[in-house]
Each structure stands twice: as structure tokens, then as C-alpha cells.
Amino acid sequence: MSLQAYALVGLLALLLIALVRFQQQVASVFGAMLLCLLALGFIQIEDLLRSAANPGLATLVVLVLISIALEKTSLLRRFSRFLFSGSVSGSLWRTMGFAALASSVLNNTAVVATLLSTVKKNKKVPPTKLLLPLSYAAIMGGTLTLIGTSTNLIVHSMLTDVGQPGFHFFDFTLIGLGVLAGGLVVTYLMAHWLPATGFQEGTARPYLLEGQLSPDSPLVGQTVEQAGLRHLSDLFLAEIVRGQDRIRPVAHYDVLCAGDKLLFSGDVKQVQVLRQFPGLQLFADENGLTIEALTEVIIKEESVLRGRTLKSAGFRSRFDAAVVAIRREGERVSGRIGDIPLKAGDFLLLATGPDFAGRPNISKNFFVLSGVKPHSVVSGWRESLIWWGFAGMILASAGFGVSLLTSALFLLGALIFSGCLSANEIKRRFPVEIWLVVTSALCIATTMTSTGLAGHISQFAADTLGERSVMLAFIGVLVTTYLLTELITNNAAAALMFPVAYNLASGMEVSYLPMVMAVAFAASASFVTPYGYQTNLMVYNASQYRLKHFMVCGVPVALTYMVLCIVFIPLVYPFY
Template sequence: MTLSMWLLTIILVGLVVLLVKFQQHTTAIFGSVLVLIFALGWVDSETLLGNAANEGLATLVLLILIAYALEKTSILTQLTRSLFSKSERSSIVRTISFSGISSALLNNTAVVAAMISSIQKNPQVNTARVLLPMCFAATLGGTMTLIGTSTNLVVNSMWVKQGHDAIGFFDLTPIGLIVFLLGAIVLYFTSLMLPKKEMVEEDVEEYFVEAKLESTSSLVGKTVEEAGLRNLVDLFLVEIIRSDRLVRPVSHSQMLRAGDKLLFSGNVKKIQVLDQFDGLKLFAHKTGLLTQELTEVAIKQDSNLVGKSLKETGFRAKFDAAVVAIRREGEQVSGKLGEVHLRAGDLLLLATGTDFASRDNLRKNFYILSGVTPDNMISGWREKLVMVGFVAMIIGSVVTGRSLFDLSLFLFAALLFTGCISVDEIKRHFPVSIWLIVVSALSLANAMQAVGMDGQIASFAANSLSGYAPVWTLLGVMVLTIMITELLTNNAAAALMFPIAYSLAIGMDVNAFPLILAVCFGASCSFISPFGYQTNLMVYNTGLYKIKDFVKVGGLITVVYTLVCVIMIPIIYPF
């Protein structure tokens, strides 16, 4: 080995050590290595810019942003409503199935986040028995399509950079489907090994929110359950006011009528979910003020508002603001929002106008506490556009053979032009970390070529592995990738293992695609450690699990997962 090869080897070893020791600084570590190999001249500026803007990486970014727009629709909320029954076994089957199938098309982190809340709120099942199987099923489901997990997209971008056609949308499906089905069976039975615990619910500030059902709403004449208002995530229908008559508690069979005032309690960040129900208007909508950014205030002891209702105060004209929700410590607010008599210490969430900050009566009446940004949602024709556009993109890619980059670019442009996703949201959700990791990994592969290390690995494969069946190399690549993903993260594991797997295939003179798929599936196999993947950490903290719970359930899943991949990959994609 030359001096340059030894130096690059030291850099790669140092990269792994730093990633293990400082996992929270993954982006900075990869970025530093990128600068270092550029400074050493192993990668020139033209190559670096090509890596930063290659088609595979651009497709990855576009699909992640499109997936975010899809998460803003009501699809997850609608589908989670019928998951649970009084039977724990039936609930686990439904949860595993829904989580896996959803994660094949949606970001699995978003799926897990939405389902955690639904599981927490459901009294019919023990949360600890359902939560971990749901999380693992989401990971398994993500292996079924190209966009099921960012790891697949990372590998695809590196594969395209090598001059190959992009991985097809359903190229991973035959293997991923078998992985999911067998994994789901294992999860069903291993869930019995999990202890029964009560989950600690997230501490949220429960506000009192009013919405009116308009006469034109399609919900009129339906029961509460038929309308889908029974199992909202983080919002609970407390009471209905109908012609000055109070309906409380609200049963699932209660019929909805035009003009009903529906009173919800819960996490105010979820209030925009109500916008997705036809003809359901928040109290603040009467004023014409938007609820994208909210201001939280507390009423002062000597405020002129104390003892008066919102209607009596002329709140909108006085402050250029409308009350979206009210919270009162130690007491649940009841009745029409506009008729609630305010008290000192009441917390109000305000949708404010442009003149709000300049009003000179604010300090006299309020303590300004903070700004609150509700979870942004989309509804109506925009929601339909996102869903139909997403399905059309997938079908178009399969039927026409047009590249996923082209179709995702068209859909992204349509979503941006129609306001389904804003420029600010693009800035907030642009996957900078994944982008930098992929650019660094591509540049490391270029550095390996520049110093001849890829040839060294290929030579090793030709001399040392030529007498062995390629399936053993596939097994070795997969096991090593699994080990790295458990120690680091899935995207880092894929980035580090791709050039090694590709060089091994070149040296053995075999089809590289099976080994690349081993990297895809191996990088997604993160079940043994709660720290290997973000969804694992989410349920680990929320579900009060112990590491041994992950080891005993995740260990068996890992064995089954690995065996299925090693057997099925060479059958479907021969060497």
C-alpha cells in the first residue's frame, strides 16, 4: 500500500471512531472529512460540485420534501382511527400491518410519531405491548420501496453516480415484502414477551378550542364516530353546544347538526387538524385572521378584561387579535368561547393582525409569554392534489419508465406553485444532514479511486474471495453493514459501506447490484439497539422499555431479516 492509501485508511478509521464517540455530531464529522480530502487534493472542485448536484441526490431531496407535504394531509389521521379494538391481539395485527404499509410510502418517522399518540390515547390496549412491534414494523415496511426509507435513496444516489440506471421504485419490493411478512409474524409472537406497562403521556398544555359546524358541511347528519371526530390525535371532543343546550359528555353515536358548536380540549399545536374537516370553522376564523402563527398571553390581575366575556370586551377591535383557545389552570373551561368570563391568570392563544404589536394597551392587560406555531396542515383541493399527485408520480414512474427525478420535480413544482408547501417550509425541512453525508460519501469514494484503494479492495476480492461463492461475500457485507448501523446510524452505514461493496463486486467480477442491495437492507436492519435509529429512540423513551426488551425482540428479528435477505437477494437478482 502506498503512503496515500495508508493516510486514507487512517482517515476512514478515524471517521468511524469519531462517529461512534460523537453520534450527535455526524454531519459536522462528515463535513470535516470532506474538507480534508478536498484539501489533500484527492477530490477536485469539479468532482465535488458534481457530487453535490447529481441526479440521485437531487431525487432524494425532492422526495423527502414531497413526503413532508404528504405528512401534512389527513391521510395518517384518517387511517389510524380504525386501528384498535378490545382485543389486544387484533390491535397488534392491525397496528403492525398499518405501520408497515404506511412506511413503504411515507416517512417512517412521521408514521411512528403519529401512531405513538394514537396508541397513548387508546385505553383498550396496553401500550407497551403494541408500541415496539409498531416501531419495528415501520422499519420493516420502509424496505419495500425505493422511497420507504432515506437509506434506500442514499444508496440509489451513489449507484447512479457510478453510471448505472436508477434503482426502480419497486425493485426492492419482492425482497422487502417477504422481509416484512416474516418479520410481522415474528413481531406478533414476540410481542407476548414484552412487559405490560402504562406509557407516560407527553405533558402538553391542554387548551379549550371552539369550532362551529356550518350548514353546508358534509358532516351534518353524521354521528360523531362517522364524522371521524372520535379518535383525533391529541384533541378530544369535550362537549357540544346546540341552541344554548349543552351536550356533555359526547357519545360516539351523537348526531351532528348544522350550527353545532364543538368544543375540543387538547394540544393546541394540533388545532389545524380541524381545518381538514369540511365545514368546521374555528372561533378565530370569524375575524378573518389566520392561525399559522399564534401568540400566547396571560391576563394580568388588573386587566380591564377580568370578569368580562370576549363578546363584551370587543376583543378583535381593541387588540387586533382573535382568541383561538383558552386555558385555565386547575379548571376546565366550559361553554361558548365568546361567552366565557375571563379571569386573571387565564392563558389565551391569539391569532394576531399586523397592528397587534403596536397597540398601547397590551402591557396593561397581558403578559406576553411566547409564540406558538401550530403543526401546519393542508386540506380541501390542495390535500387531494398532494395525494393524487403522489400516486400519479409512482404510477408514472412504473408505467412510462420516466426517471423518478423528472416526475418528482414536476410534482414538487406543482406543490410549491399551489401553496401545498411554502419556501419557509422548504428551508426548515431541507435534509441538510443527509445531503452533506451523501456528498461526503461520494467524495470519499472518489478519494478511494484517486489513491488506488478501490483497486486494492478489488484485488483482495479477486485473490482471496475468488474460491468462495458470492453469497458468502453478500452475507459478510450485510453483517458488517448491520454492525455499523447499530453503532452509528443507517445513512452513515450506507455511505461507508457502498464503496466497499461496489469494489468487492468489481474484484470478484460479479453483478454489483446484489451486494448493493445487501447494503440497502443491512443499513435498515436496526432493531437490537434503541440508539441505532431515531424511531427506536422515540418508543424507547416514551414506552419505558429497557435495552433487554430491544435485544430479545430485535435480536430474533435481525436473525430472520438477515437470513431472508441472504437467501432471497441472489434468487431475485443473480450474481
């Protein structure tokens, strides 16, 4: 290999290490790689611009924007009412089936976010029997169509960049149906091992609440026992912060002082009880907001709050809301609420101001689980336009040979002119991270070709892997992509593995389709841990699951998924 090829291998190794180390900054890592390639002369500005304007990437971006309008319709909410019955089995199958079907055309994160509250509030089936299967079904349902998941669209983008025609809308469907059917059966069987504790009274996850004693509070000078803070219903005084000192655990004889920060752990439904103590101000009171109606949210992966404290982020002015309480799954949070570094997946209980629902940055930073709902919903003729327009786009693409990008652009234009989508929504939800990752990946693929690394991969396949090893190479691509998905992210795994899979197929002189399909399907598989995919993290934080539940249920589902991919992909798309 040339010196440039060796240098590129080193850069790719560094990229992989950085993706594992900085899993929350995927776009930044790929962006840095892009700048390195440009600075070292591996690519030119013309290559960068061509990759950024790739037709497949443009299709991905337009479809993501269209999905914003789909999320604003009431279809998911209306159908979710019919999911539950007295039968656990019936409710489980209806929930999984509906989630899978909806995820085939909608963003699976949005599907789970919409159904999460409905599942938690149902009184007929323990939510813990449904939430994990809901996430798995949404993940597998995304494999049914070209637009079901971003990984399919990323592979489509990279395929068009190498001069291939790309995928049609239903090219994934036959394989996806086989994988989905087997995956749902195993999920149903393993759901019997999930806990059935539900969310009955007294099982709510403990939040951390903060109150401060004012100087004129009659509680000042009293012991914890005398103040009546020792035996609160469903609330526990866990810690006292006094200046730079912490009193933990709190004893009944500890004396309260003016300015003490009192940290309570327990059921947030009992927050109003703290109002009964004179001179005890909640954290939200400092911002002048009422706690009569509270809103529960989850911090998103792409939120600007990740890694920052409430104070440094200017939370009150940014969102017109104040944090009443905070909860983090699998970790005990302590200290002053305003000084706690926030993480993706943290639950926040908010006291909201009048402008909260209308703020353009709410959906960018949070999943809103309960309480105030954003006003971004459509109904009437606009809702009909969205769904009929979406159906027309699919029909034009699948039935009449119109390019998906062309039909999607016409639909996007109609949605904008009709008011179904606003310019602010498009700016707020524009998929910058996906655009940057795919652009960088396309530039990496270009560099692999220009440096000769792609040719060496092809030659290695031709010289070392004979015809008898085609299936072995195919399985290797599938398993490697899956492992990368668990280590980094699904989009990053697809972007990294596509050039390898495509060049292996070229070198072995077999069809590229089964190899790139292996990348697409394996990059969509994340079942074993709650941290591998956003929907898993959402149901993990919203339930009483432990890591063992994901292992017990997820390992059989993952193995079934992979085996069915090995069976169905070569069957639908033969190597020769």
C-alpha cells in the same frame, strides 16, 4: 498500495472512530472529512460540485421535500381510528400492517410520530403491546420501495455516481415483502413478552417540575410538613435548591426559605395542585404563560437544543413557549430546570404562547405529541392533489419509464404553486444533513478510485476470494453494514459500505446488485437497542419499556431479518 491510498485508509479509520464517538454530529464529521480531502488534494472543486449535483442525490432531496406535503394530509389520522379492537392480536396486526404500508411511501419517523399519540390514548389494548411492534413495522416497511427510507435513496445516489442506471421504484419490493412478512410474524410472537401495563392511572412517567418561593409567600419559615408539601397526590418534593446548595432528600422538618427552588417529581397532570400554594411560582410563570393547556413534545435529534440549557438557548423567545416540566428516560434529572443540559429524546411539557403553533422551527426541533398542533395541515382539493399527484409520479416512473427525478420535480412544482408547500417549509425542512453526508460519501468514493484503493479492494476480491466465497463475501457485507448501523447511524453506514461492496463485486466479477442490496437492507435494520434509530427512541421514551424488552424482542427480529435477507436477495438478484 500508494502512499495516498494508505493515507486514505487512515482517514477512513479516523472517520469511523469519529462517527462512533460523535454519533449526534454525523453531518459535522462527514463535513470535516470532506474538507480534509479537499485540503490534502485528494479531490478537486470540480469533484465536489459534481457530487453535490448528483442526480440521485437531487432525487433524494426532492422526494424528502415532497414527503413534507404527504405528512400534512389527514390519511394517517383518519385510518388510525380503525386499528384497535377488543382483540390484542387483531389490533397488533392492523397496527403493524398499516405502519409498514404507510412507511413504504412516507418517512417512517413521521408515521410513528403520527400514530404514537393514537396508540397511547386507545382504551382497548395496552399501548405497550403495540408501540415497539409499531416501530419495528415502520422500519421494515421502509424497505418496500425506493423512497421508503433514506438509506435506499443514498445507495441509489451512489450507484448513479459510478455510472450505473440506479434503482427503479419497486426494485426493493420483492425482497422487502419477504423480509417484512417474516419480520412481522416474529415481532407478533415476541410481542407476547412485552408488558401489558398500559397507561392506567398512576403509571404515568414522572416529570421534573420546578417552583420557586417568592419572598412574600406565607410558606416561608414553615417546615415542609407544615406547608402541606409532604403528602401531595402523585407529586413528590424531591429536592430543594437554595443558592448553590441542594437539599436532597427533603425531610419533613426542613424549613422553607424565600427564593427556594422546589423540585417536584411525579404526574404532570397534578401540576395545577401546586397553584393552591400561595407564593409558589412555577418555572413557566416567569415567562408570563398560562398552564391551563399544556403541550407535550419530544426533542428531535437535529434540534438546536441538544446539549444546551433552556437559558442558553433562549427558549422563550425562540419558540414562544416555556418549559413546565422535563422527563428523561433511563436517567433521573435534577437541578434547576433552566440549567439542565438537554438531550435528544427528552420529554418537555410546555406552556405555549399564541404564536407557538405558527413558529417555523417547531417541527424542526420537536415531535409534538399532544396539546397544540401546528397549523400545517391540508384538506379538500389540496389533499387530493397531493395523493393523486404522488400516485401519478409513481405511475410515470414505474409504468412509463419517466425518470423519478423528472416526475418528482413536476410534482414538487405543482405542490408549491398550489400552496400545498410553502417556501418557508422547504427552507425549514431542507435535508441539509443528508445532502452533506451523501456529498461527502460520493467524494470519498471518488477518492478511493483516484488513489487506487478501490482497485486494491477489487484485486483483493479477485485474488483471495474465489467463486466459492461469493456468498461469504455477501454475508460479510451484510453483517458489517448491520454492525455499523448499530454503532453509528443508518445513513452513515450505507455511505461508508457502498464503495466496499461495489468494489468487492467488481473484483469477484459478479453482479453488483446483491452486494449493494445487502448494504441498503442491512443499513435499515436497527432493532436491538432503543438508541439505534429514532423511531425506537420515540417509543422507548413514550412507554414503560426497559432495555431488556428491546433485547428480548429485537434480537429474534434482527436475526430473522438478516437470515431472510441472505435468502431473498440472491434469489431475486443472482450473483451471475
